Amino acid sequence: MRTRVTRSFSFEAAHQLPWHPGKCKRLHGHHYRFEVTVEGPLDERGVVVDFDDLKRVVHAEVVDRYDHQFLNDFLDNPTAELLAADAWKRIEAAGMHVVALRLWETPDSSVELLAE
């Protein structure tokens, strides 16, 4: 049996995709939402990770970094896919065992990254 825990986050940010043939070429913003899933053994407290600890790490590494920013200042090509990968790497580098991350760019469109 494996145990996974997931927490949801959101932030607002602007970007533009110069390669895009349509309207995404122009400067615009999104209300990004994302879900981070971590997996691991239960500790002596009976949890994979304290939800508060996960929140603290994700806010420090991702939300505080990107909220109300122009994402092109941070990423050369801020697609949902590459933004999700950047978030994954930052959260993992902060010590969380990430196994899945889903990023919603719009209410209808999301990308999901999964551990190999």
Ligand SMILES: [Zn+2]
């Ligand atoms: Zn966009």
